[in-house]
Amino acid sequence: MVLLAFLVLLSAGVFLESSEAQEDLNTLPENYIKGVQLAEEQINSHQTIKNIFLYFKSLEKSDIDGGFGVRYLFHRFYLKATRCPKGTADPNPTECTFRNDRPLIDCGICYKTYSGEIQSEPKPYIHCIHKPQLTQDQLKTRVEYCNKMSYAPGSPSLMAVKNP
Template sequence: MALLLLVVLLTAGVSPNDAQQLPDIYKKGVELALHQINARHSIKHHFLFFKAIHQAEIQAGFGVTYIYHNFYLKATTCRKGTENADTTTCEFRNDRPLIDCVICYKISAGEIGGKPYLNCIYRQVLSKESKREREIGCYQAGFGSLTPTPVAYTGS
């Protein structure tokens, strides 16, 4: 069932975008991932959003939307901690590996609700096992609650 849900999510919005075209509901997840990556002490260069790989959203009703977003982050020429970094002040480096991120979260009233699932890994070490872990992580982050469940009817 989780695999079927993931297939639906992946086929719902598969199109690469640049950062300027990214809708706000996806930007929130990217900002969260960038904050986490750029805060790691092992990271020496500032990372920025590079490219969206897969995007999907499910309208769950009552103003709640579930988001799935797979994207790349790329190292820049700027050192970690650079204020107001963007692609005009910090060029992308081509000698560093991409970071492949998946984030799944719920948005309600324009804010991320609950605990989002975030997994970022260097693209060259992404394996079938880590992809499966991502699938499970998204499922546990709330996507599992979107599966159809029988509703008891206690007719009068």
């Protein structure tokens, strides 16, 4: 009886984990996709990475229209380890299945776009860290940095804007 109860609880846990399914990257607006790709490139370029990480799920998004084709974007999302080895050409989640034995990477990025292209000035801010190591202070630092990037007298801060 105890074994049966344990198996029921275990299967419920597996169901809950798998219910946090990967969102389709292609459902994001193009400006956000470009930011995710920038973060993926940075993470996957580390020498210690053996298997690539891909976009998994958005947590927060905000967007300020700076006028004249300028936008300031903030995006917080998860990257998840896959079974595809580093160097896999054109990886996608249907071919590169996600691993459940590695922690998620929590990324917070902010950047300026002009006519849909990420600008080099101000330099895009990319902060990615394994989810278990993420602290409240690091989250606060992300917000402060991104707010400074988009601040102009009389304008709202990037973090005050509701999700699009």
